[in-house]
Amino acid sequence: MADRIQTTPRPIRTPLSGEDGIDLSIIELFFFAYRDFTSDPDQILEAYGFGRAHHRVLHFVNRKPGLTVAELLDVLQITKQSLARVLKQLVDAGYIIQVPGPRDRRQRELYPTQTGRQLALDLARPQSRRIDAALKALSADERQTVEEFLKAMVNSDLRQQIDQISDRRQDARGLNEGEG
Amino acid sequence: MADRIQTTPRPIRTPLSGEDGIDLSIIELFFFAYRDFTSDPDQILEAYGFGRAHHRVLHFVNRKPGLTVAELLDVLQITKQSLARVLKQLVDAGYIIQVPGPRDRRQRELYPTQTGRQLALDLARPQSRRIDAALKALSADERQTVEEFLKAMVNSDLRQQIDQISDRRQDARGLNEGEG
DNA sequence: AATTTATGTCAGCCTTATTGACATATTTTA
DNA sequence: TAAAATATGTCAATAAGGCTGACATAAATT
Numbered sequence: 289m290a291d292r293i294q295t296t297p298r299p300i301r302t303p304l305s306g307e308d309g310i311d312l313s314i315i316e317l318f319f320f321a322y323r324d325f326t327s328d329p330d331q332i333l334e335a336y337g338f339g340r341a342h343h344r345v346l347h348f349v350n351r352k353p354g355l356t357v358a359e360l361l362d363v364l365q366i367t368k369q370s371l372a373r374v375l376k377q378l379v380d381a382g383y384i385i386q387v388p389g390p391r392d393r394r395q396r397e398l399y400p401t402q403t404g405r406q407l408a409l410d411l412a413r414p415q416s417r418r419i420d421a422a423l424k425a426l427s428a429d430e431r432q433t434v435e436e437f438l439k440a441m442v443n444s445d446l447r448q449q450i451d452q453i454s455d456r457r458q459d460a461r462g463l464n465e466g467e468g
Numbered sequence: 469m470a471d472r473i474q475t476t477p478r479p480i481r482t483p484l485s486g487e488d489g490i491d492l493s494i495i496e497l498f499f500f501a502y503r504d505f506t507s508d509p510d511q512i513l514e515a516y517g518f519g520r521a522h523h524r525v526l527h528f529v530n531r532k533p534g535l536t537v538a539e540l541l542d543v544l545q546i547t548k549q550s551l552a553r554v555l556k557q558l559v560d561a562g563y564i565i566q567v568p569g570p571r572d573r574r575q576r577e578l579y580p581t582q583t584g585r586q587l588a589l590d591l592a593r594p595q596s597r598r599i600d601a602a603l604k605a606l607s608a609d610e611r612q613t614v615e616e617f618l619k620a621m622v623n624s625d626l627r628q629q630i631d632q633i634s635d636r637r638q639d640a641r642g643l644n645e646g647e648g
Numbered sequence: 649a650a651t652t653t654a655t656g657t658c659a660g661c662c663t664t665a666t667t668g669a670c671a672t673a674t675t676t677t678a
Numbered sequence: 679t680a681a682a683a684t685a686t687g688t689c690a691a692t693a694a695g696g697c698t699g700a701c702a703t704a705a706a707t708t
Contacts, residue, residue, distance in 0.1 A: 297562060297565060297581040297582065297583070298581070298582065299533070299565050299567055299579030299580070299581065300530075300533055300579055300580045300581065300582060300584070300585050301533050301534065301579065302533065303530070303531055303532055303533055304530040304531050304580075304585065304588055304589070304592075305531075307589060308589070308593070309596075310589070310592050310593060310596040311596055311599060311600075312531065312592060312596075313615070314599050314614075314615060314618065315527075315592060315595050315596065315599070316527075316531075317615065317618040317619055317622070318502065318505060318599075318618060319524070320621075320622045321618045321619075321621035321622050322498065322502040323545075324621060324622050324623045325498060325621055327623075339693095339694060339695070340694090340695085341694080341695060341696085344499070347495075347496075350480075350483075350484040351483055351484050351485070351492065351496075352483055353479070353480055353481050353482065353483055354481065356654080356655095357654070357655060357656090358653095358654065358655085365503075366695090366696070366697090367696080367697065367698080368654090368655070368656080368657095369656090369657080369658095369696090369697075369698080369699095370695065370696050370697070372655090372656065372657070373694095373695085374695080376656095382477060385477060385479050387479055389654090392653090392654080392705075392706070393704080393705060393706090394653070394654045394655065394703095394704065394705045394706070395654060395655080395705095396654080396655070396656095399479030399480055399481065400479070400480050400484075401477040401478070401479065401480065402477065402478065402480060403477070404480070405480050405484065408484055409484070409487060409488070409490070412484075412490050412492060412495060413488070413490060415495050416489075416490040416491055416492075416495065418621060419491060419494050419495070419498075419621070420491075421620065422617050422618075422620035422621045423617065423620075424620075425616075425620075426613060426617070430610070430613045433606060433610045433613050433614065434494075434613065434614055434617045435493070435494060435497065436605075437602050437603065437606070437614045438494065438497035438498060438501045438602075439497055439501075440601065440602035440603075440604075440605075441500075441501035441504060441505055441598060441599070441602045442497070442500045442501050442504050443504045443507075519662095519663060519664070520663090520664085521663080521664060521665085536685080536686095537685070537686060537687095538684095538685065538686085546664085546665070546666090547665075547666065547667080548685090548686070548687080549665085549666075549667080549668095549687095549688080549689095550664065550665050550666075552686090552687065552688070553663095553664085554664085556687095569685090572674075572675070572684090572685080573673080573674065573675090574672095574673060574674045574675070574684070574685040574686065575674095575685060575686080576685080576686070576687095
């Protein structure tokens with residue numbers, strides 16, 4: 289008995305804080321901020337029987353209409369099997385339509401329908417409101433600071449992707465001249 | 469045939485951007501930033517057979533040693549059944565120990581072990597490095613701005629909780645005078 | 649003609665969450 | 679003290695959203 293070593297390991301009673309210059313408060317803030325940020329659309333999605341995965345797909349299809357399945361997989365960094373179910377549901381429910389690629393007919397270009405556009409906006413609105421409220425007190429410069437911080441948090445090899453989505457104005461492929 | 473209405477809904481070809489003053493780029497940045505932010509610890513956790521859920525539990529137990537199961541559920545906003553499995557694994561693996569509450573013996577106070585403290589630090593470090601890198605170019609004032617922005621993104625009814633975790637210095641319950 | 653590519657789909661598995669029901673120990677209350 | 683409430687644990691079933699592997703098809707490329 290006497291030579292049993294450390295049967296119950298000692299509980300540590302000092303709160304973790306700032307060791308090695310680690311800033312835990314920002315880590316936590318980021319966690320809480322993102323959780324609440326996603327909770328707004330989550331509530332709306334529930335009424336549609338959709339989840340966060342549907343939201344992401346719908347968002348990027350709206351953001352870059354005509355993107356292909358492969359491009360979408362690249363942005364979302366998930367497998368095609370994971371995308372398949374979600375995408376199918378969005379297509380079946382009439383929020384997204386698939387159009388064979390004009391150049392390469394193997395590709396499926398993804399477009400939102402009017403309903404899909406509307407839902408995407410409805411989902412973005414509360415998030416935008418939350419961000420606006422958080423930025424309300426900030427000057428234009430300060431807002432720029434926040435944006436640069438977020439951008440710097442992203443893996444550098446993915447920043448290009450983001451720029452493409454955010455900045456690129458669609459090459460005028462003909463605006464809404466779909467079928468009648 | 470001629471009177472079939474809108475068989476295939478029209479694909480919308482205009483990219484969604486800035487409607488109604490909605491800032492989509494920050495919405496997207498937040499998504500990408502958080503994804504990459506969590507990817508760092510996720511990689512480490514994999515080696516332990518743990519997931520993001522374990523990380524969150526371990527983090528807050530380290531942050532506030534002695535917190536009870538109920539308090540932890542409150543912070544994480546999950547059900548006790550969800551917590552149970554994850555917590556059990558962390559306890560079984562020796563990262564957390566449960567101590568009956570001194571006042572109320574129904575309660576289980578949760579404490580990290582030395583190993584648990586170490587793992588929490590190992591997980592926080594890459595996140596801290598990423599944040600540091602993102603804040604590198606910013607002045608002290610600008611860093612404050614970023615922190616305030618994140619805080620403002622959190623539901624106001626939860627901000628108190630955060631303050632408690634982040635600011636409160638543990639009431640000196642005796643530092644590490646556990647068993648020998 | 650053979651190969652590669654883009655996509656779809658089937659089947660099975662994992663993690664993290666959920667709800668509902670019930671058990672146990674302990675504290676509080678009537 | 680007996681009854682009720684509380685803190686926690688646990689069992690079972692379910693769901694969402696990921697994963698891997700395997701295979702099919704159509705179209706493009708070599």
